[in-house]
Amino acid sequence: MKYRRVGNSGINVSEIGLGSWLTYGTASEQAAADACIQQAFESGINFFDTANAYNNGAGEEALGSALRPYNRSSYVLSTKVFFPMGEGPNDRGLSRKHIIEQCDASLKRLGVDYIDIYFCHRYDDQTPTEETLRTLDDLTRQGKILYAGVSEWSSSQISEAARIRDRHNLYPLISNQPIYNMFERYIENEVLEVSHSEGIGQIVFSPLAQGILTGKYKPGKNIPQNSRAANNHVNGVINSYLRDDVLSCVQELDNVAKELNLSLAQLSLAWVLRHKGVSSALIGASRPEQIIENVKAVEVELKSDVLEEIENILAKIKDFAPLR
16 A cells, blocks of 8 residues: 655545445445455555445444444544534534534544544535634644545635635645546646645545446446446436446446556556545445455556546547536
């Protein structure tokens, strides 16, 4: 495993991190969570990500339970706040009330004394950004969180946060958590540049486009049984990828991977990690073997001719925009 600093902070995370979105949170999945986290530690992964909204808190409980046997100082744990956690008008967003209440609830569900990186899961246009940042600063000073970050914030929102930070001498944000993969590249336009200038690293989710970039879905073929796309409860945006032109490009990318003696997942993760502004790429795993395969991507360095070939393939669907 290799490790990178998160932005300008001093904390180091594994280039491959383990997320728990749509993966852990039911009693039947606890054994899978335990096995995957054991394999993650054996593979050198030290970064684990979840959110209070995943399965309405059950995702945090499952991850916390699976991490309990391990020394707290041996891993970096992140969770998030923003999405509704109840029916009340204050049970959502980034108000001081909601953040403080949910931070305490997350600590209890996770069974830990502190959260390493606490993310604002989205931007809240109903709450002054200064209120949100002051609350995160207070939680940091209290030791409940060590660092703060945001998720899917735009370049202008990140710049606004930086101005408020400087004006009030607040603890800085160290990370943004955006979606980033070969099909969803909006952060390349402005977010990466602004984040770099403000000392913010990217911890990206969905680097394999919810499994599309594993090659399991074929153009003109039926959706595999037991795959995410076959599960109406969790397939979500993945259905927008299931177009023959997109899947044909995936097959071409798979051919590139095979020429390099890589799996398509390894090629896709190495492509994401090619950018030094990316601190870590979050994978999901329901089986330890998936982790064993994916972590090999950190050893792959894609040469310029391969990157050019990938760009030529992706250019065939340059107007494709997944629904999310």
